[in-house]
Amino acid sequence: DAMVIQNPRYQVTQFGKPVTLSCSQTLNHNVMYWYQQKSSQAPKLLFHYYDKDFNNEADTPDNFQSRRPNTSFCFLDIRSPGLGDAAMYLCATSRDTEGRGRENEQFFGPGTRLTVL
Amino acid sequence: GDSVTQMEGPVTLSEEACLTINCTYTATGYPSLFWYVQYPGEGLQLLLKATKADDKGSNKGFEATYRKETTSFHLEKGSVQVSDSAVYFCALRTGGGNKLTFGTGTQLKVEL
Numbered sequence: 001d002a003m004v005i006q007n008p009r010y011q012v013t014q015f016g017k018p019v020t021l022s023c024s025q026t027l028n029h030n031v032m033y034w035y036q037q038k039s040s041q042a043p044k045l046l047f048h049y050y051d052k053d054f055n056n057e058a059d060t061p062d063n064f065q066s067r068r069p070n071t072s073f074c075f076l077d078i079r080s081p082g083l084g085d086a087a088m089y090l091c092a093t094s095r096d097t098e099g100r101g102r103e104n105e106q107f108f109g110p111g112t113r114l115t116v117l
Numbered sequence: 118g119d120s121v122t123q124m125e126g127p128v129t130l131s132e133e134a135c136l137t138i139n140c141t142y143t144a145t146g147y148p149s150l151f152w153y154v155q156y157p158g159e160g161l162q163l164l165l166k167a168t169k170a171d172d173k174g175s176n177k178g179f180e181a182t183y184r185k186e187t188t189s190f191h192l193e194k195g196s197v198q199v200s201d202s203a204v205y206f207c208a209l210r211t212g213g214g215n216k217l218t219f220g221t222g223t224q225l226k227v228e229l
Contacts, residue, residue: 004160042121042206042219043161057216090160106217108153108160 004109006091012115013081021076021112023091032074035090043090086116119144123207123220130197130227138192138223140207148209150183150190155204197227
């Protein structure tokens with residue numbers, strides 16, 4: 001089945017130690033998103049890629065970066081994780097079939113739960 | 118800015134009971150409205166959507182009607198099952214943008 005895959009499902013890192021979360025998709029969707037979801041809070045969009053174009057949300061800290069080497073893969077890099085970055089990180093994809101901004105349904109992966117010690 | 122407010126959970130119901138999860142929103146313009154469901158250990162899945170006032174979205178026995186006058190999109194189901202136990206998120210998207218704005222989610226527990 002076509003799907004959105006996130007690895008690892010659980011990640012433990014140390015305070016200040018860089019960490020990378022990965023997302024892959026078999027849907028061939030052109031838009032990929034990263035959300036941060038803290039405990040009992042709403043998912044919050046960090047940034048998204050529209051094809052190769054990177055779109056950062058205004059309030060996303062510089063500590064968070066992303067790479068999209070090809071259509072199928074997207075990475076979330078946290079350069080110096082702090083205790084406040086412990087959260088569930090959700091990857092999602094969608095296909096824009098009617099021009100920029102007219103995206104269809106977003107498909108979500110199962111998430112990676114990040115713990116910072 | 119845009120925001121979504123959901124009733125707090127957890128909501129605990131007996132099987133075959135009626136369900137209503139309240140959702141209200143604040144948005145500029147005319148948003149599209151969504152309900153997503155997250156089953157344990159899984160990602161969010163789109164449950165239903167409505168793109169304009171008075172539209173009713175429905176799926177798997179769940180329904181929600183886009184009420185512009187009350188800025189609401191309440192989720193309803195006439196008879197819940199144990200398999201409906203999950204976290205439900207109300208969300209909106211304005212204009213032609215990419216961004217979904219989510220509520221904090223409501224956990225539903227259905228018991229036998």
